[in-house]
Amino acid sequence: MIYNNPFSTLTDIVSPLYIQLFLIVMVVLAAMGTLLDIIHKKNVKYFFENAKKAKKSATRVLGTRERASIIVKSVVYDIGTTSELGAGKRRVAHLLGMYGTILFWIASAVMIFCYTSSSSNTPSAWPIIWHAGAFMTVLGGSWFWLFLRVDVYSEAQPWYRIIKADLFVLALIATSLFGLIWSYLQSLNLNDRWDDKVFLVLYGVSNLVLFGGVYWSKFAHMFYKPGAAIQKNLAEADGSRDNLPPEADAPKRFGLGIKREAPKHY
Ligand code: HEM
Numbered sequence: 001m002i003y004n005n006p007f008s009t010l011t012d013i014v015s016p017l018y019i020q021l022f023l024i025v026m027v028v029l030a031a032m033g034t035l036l037d038i039i040h041k042k043n044v045k046y047f048f049e050n051a052k053k054a055k056k057s058a059t060r061v062l063g064t065r066e067r068a069s070i071i072v073k074s075v076v077y078d079i080g081t082t083s084e085l086g087a088g089k090r091r092v093a094h095l096l097g098m099y100g101t102i103l104f105w106i107a108s109a110v111m112i113f114c115y116t117s118s119s120s121n122t123p124s125a126w127p128i129i130w131h132a133g134a135f136m137t138v139l140g141g142s143w144f145w146l147f148l149r150v151d152v153y154s155e156a157q158p159w160y161r162i163i164k165a166d167l168f169v170l171a172l173i174a175t176s177l178f179g180l181i182w183s184y185l186q187s188l189n190l191n192d193r194w195d196d197k198v199f200l201v202l203y204g205v206s207n208l209v210l211f212g213g214v215y216w217s218k219f220a221h222m223f224y225k226p227g228a229a230i231q232k233n234l235a236e237a238d239g240s241r242d243n244l245p246p247e248a249d250a251p252k253r254f255g256l257g258i259k260r261e262a263p264k265h266y
Pocket of ligand 1: 078079080082084085090094097098099101102141144150165166168169172218221222225226229
């Protein structure tokens with residue numbers, strides 16, 4: 001199974017052109033959803049206006065090299081390791097899901113565009129990356145959704161309570177899980193049996209929900225969060241601190257109550 005390019009086998013019943021077109025439609029849907037979200041929330045407009053305002057209170061001017069080094073550090077550390085989530089399970093689950101998804105998407109695009117013609121032979125690395133990425137996403141996403149979600153972890157809501165905010169994580173898990181099951185059933189060579197086709201349809205529908213639901217889901221955070229992390233680090237370095245007051249120069253006194261329980265109610 002893990003050496004099999006499922007899209008190449010799919011070309012027995014669907015033209016490679018249609019498979020490529022489906023992927024392009026998904027990219028367009030994600031771009032349109034993000035754009036609508038930006039227009040509706042006006043968050044990017046606020047972000048740039050705020051950054052411009054903060055620049056006026058900067059205490060020093062950053063040179064091009066310093067700016068570049070801060071941006072590289074933000075990409076490698078803050079974004080690449082999701083440092084915002086601190087140390088712990090939440091961050092490990094997110095890293096599994098994030099890198100799993102990135103590997104799954106890259107391998108899908110490469111296999112669909114480079115290895116679906118009848119003459120091509122898929123190097124085994126790509127199907128392995130695709131299956132490993134899907135597995136990581138299911139693992140990280142399910143861990144997050146079943147155990148670490150704020151309303152389950154901190155508010156004692158049952159794990160099976162589904163709300164609109166779960167659209168992103170559930171669609172993400174569904175695409176990878178249905179993809180894996182489809183690939184497994186395909187590898188059994190069931191010929192004219194219906195099983196793998198059912199999961200192929202579920203895989204397609206879950207992709208439509210994931211990419212078509214960007215406007216209503218948390219999908220776009222993967223574009224907003226990196227921008228915010230870079231801006232925060234630049235604002236710290238130039239002294240503008242996003243117009244926030246300087247840190248208090250006083251000892252921390254929270255009283256003994258703060259030690260009673262590890263913080264998890266937020
Ligand atoms: C392919 C890229 C990414 C994927 C697939 C992904 C996936 C996810 C998922 C499934 C969630 C849970 C959403 C929910 O609350 O239901 C989440 C939350 C989050 N993501 Fe990402 N993410 C990606 C990129 C990023 C990046 C680049 C950052 C930051 C630099 C980031 C920071 C966060 C934060 C802070 C949360 C909130 C976590 C929490 O509530 O505990 N994500 N992400």
